[in-house]
Amino acid sequence: MSGALTERAFVENLVRAGFTAVQVRERVPYGLDDLAAEPTIPGDLVSLMRRVLPPRLQTRVGARLVLEAVAGPEPRVSS
């Protein structure tokens, strides 16, 4: 969770890395109840998030995305 990006930042990072035509192919929102069922998220972290996340984020922390992008022309180094 700590390393997750916003969707906008994710797309910006792809473009900066040289990708074009970025498309979101799938977007599935998730909330704390979904995180609680994940084997990689320990119960104490979910409990902490229930205590400190504002109510608007309890039911929707973010989304699971599938993004597709095309490798644009590699920048060429001119001499």
Add this chain to the structure above:
Amino acid sequence: MTDLLYKAEVQAMVRAVYGDLDRERSRTRTVRPYDDARLARLPDQTARWAYGTGDPGRHAALQPGQTVLDLGCGAGPDLVLAAQDVGAGGTVVGVDLLPEMCARARAGATAAGVDAAVVVAEAEALPLRDASVDVVLSNGVVSLSARKARLLREARRVLRDGGRVVLADMTLDEDDLPTEVLLHPSAWAG
């Protein structure tokens, strides 16, 4: 060299969490990224480790003969599915930081009867030639990396011009989680 991004610590947390997963608990997941038909194509030993964020291969429209990189292959569900899709004339390479996951991916490919090369390496320093790959798949890996820009540049470097990357990952609706959450060790691996 000083590890300003705490890369070693993040990697240690990922290793600890993924090395000690409660696989029974995974049955309670409310989101199942793979549909039943695709799960049925996997050996049981691979399907049990299908913890991905999504199913990038379902969106990749892989073609026979293509070369595919599974970036952060874990125990290999996407690797096996990709190897089935590209067939014997294609090439699939899996890369993962954790040797134990690579061993599971190799065993899964063998059980599925497909060919795939699996290499222990960092996603940010890929042991592949420039422009050698048609499609890069990745599932829940970018958010685990302390060097996301480097990881994505490496994905671009190994792709041919016009190649595609298909990534599944968790995103957040707001820029920052509360500090207490950000500082929780497990939040770097989940």
